[in-house]
Amino acid sequence: MLRISNLVKSYGSDKPVLKNLDLTVEGGLVSVIGASGAGKSTLLRCINRLVQPTSGTIELNGVDMTALKGRELRAARRRIGMVFQGFNLVDRLTVMENVQSGRLGYISTWRAALRKYPKADIRRAFDLMERVGIAHYANKRADELSGGERQRVGVVRALMQEPEILLADEPTASLDPKTSEQIMELLRSLSRELSLPVMINIHNVHEAKAYTDRIVGMRFGRIIFDDKPEALDKPAMDEIYAGVPAQERGDSSHAAPAVGSAAMHTS
Amino acid sequence: MTTARDTWHKPPFIANPVIRYTVWAAILVYFGWAIGTLPFDWGRAAEGLERAQRIFSGAFPPNFDRHELLIEGFLESLQIAIISTAGGVLLSIPIALMAARNLAPLPVYWFGRGLIIVARSFHPVIVAIIFVKAVGFGPLAGILTLIVYTIGFVAKMLAERIEEIDEGQVEAMRAAGANYPQTLIYAVFPQIMPRQIGLSIYQLDSNLRASAVVGIVGAGGIGSTLANAFGRYDYDFALAIMLVIIGAILISEAVSGQIRKRIW
16 A cells, blocks of 8 residues: 655745645556646656655555665565656667566576576566567567657566556557557456556546546645545646646646646547 | 838948957957067078979879888888777777766766866877877887777767767666666667767778878887888889878778768
8 A cells, every 4th residue: 555645745945846745545556637737757767766755654554765775776666567658668678678677676697697587586477478478589689679669568577576566657548549558458357466556747637537446636746636536527638737837836837838738638 | 102122231240330340450450460479590491392392303203112011110100000990999899888978977977077078178189199109119009099098088079979869768677677787778878879980980080090100209100100201312213101100090980981982
């Protein structure tokens, strides 16, 4: 169970990006929606400490992530899988090496350097790749794959960590609509099979409603909606996507273009 | 109503006419002064032409009789170039990692940059003179010189490449709980590998050239052979050596160009 309480993140002396945010995720698929600049990405990155929270606590199954350093932090990150918008695969390495990079937190540096992966890891990799349909690409270079296939590699890499929660930051934003639905479908079925809690930042509200169990709506660093997908009606949508994030942060210079982008993401 | 305008002049580079003409005048005055005060001895230059004539006529036809000496010198140059490239490239990798702003903390960054700046400050000939004084005549001085030369170029270019890497791949490794060396091996090295290979081949080519030059000040190799030939007025042998150097550089340039074209 993930329990975030009173989380604040501010960059320098600017107004905070996350304002006293509370959120508990017990299981299932949770989608986080909100206009660009609402703080979705920062929230996700605070959980595995790619971004350093300013204050507040983030507890994953009893361990407070915010207090960890060095070796302990790396050990805690292994328990949190992450899938990225741009896939973030290592293009020049093979699919197998990319998948095994999810185990880096578990294996020694020399094993990693010589690609002497433990047998159990290789078995696990083939099982997972088989499950998502990319096992035949094991020896291909990651940049030879199509977008949908690349994101499958990204998902398998995250699952190799044997995570207790999966974070997905706009996992479908770089994909065409059909592939995008396939990836959402995959995330949903994997979440069910492995009873793995999944938190997905997503711009596509239609997909959020169709594939996830719970929708969290963010606006200007706060959660203003948290309910079942059916409860997300027109007024709630308007509330989440209304206004100009930059203006609310007191930065009027970015106000004009933000209106256009906020309108676009509600589509 | 105004008449149609059909003339246009590009605005001058320096808009203010006073500054513009002052700059021009200053340039003319400087060149007049510089050429007027440097000690050109036209009489000696005329004699030199005669001497050049003697050297060139003495050089033809090139004399390959002492080809054993030539081959020996050339092989030594090749050894110097290969060993110094390997050593220099190996040292360049950690220095480049230190000198990349996106990976190194600020003090380490300045240290890495400092090493590169020092390595780049002096022409190899000056570095060679220092090393010849320090370790004596011969190939060791040449190798040390070219290692410094290699670091100056390869570490600088590699550091710039490291600063351009896709940070997303690094982020993904960190998110998986990888430590610093693992992140380097999985997310950084694969991205810089093609540039690394290209730079190494270019540098081998470049070191072969430079090894001939530093040899002249006593750092071994075919440069030393060439300097000796000049010293003994063996102009025909010197020409033979120069032809071999030109041939070797043409070949290495062609080969390195082909290899660099094929990796990406």
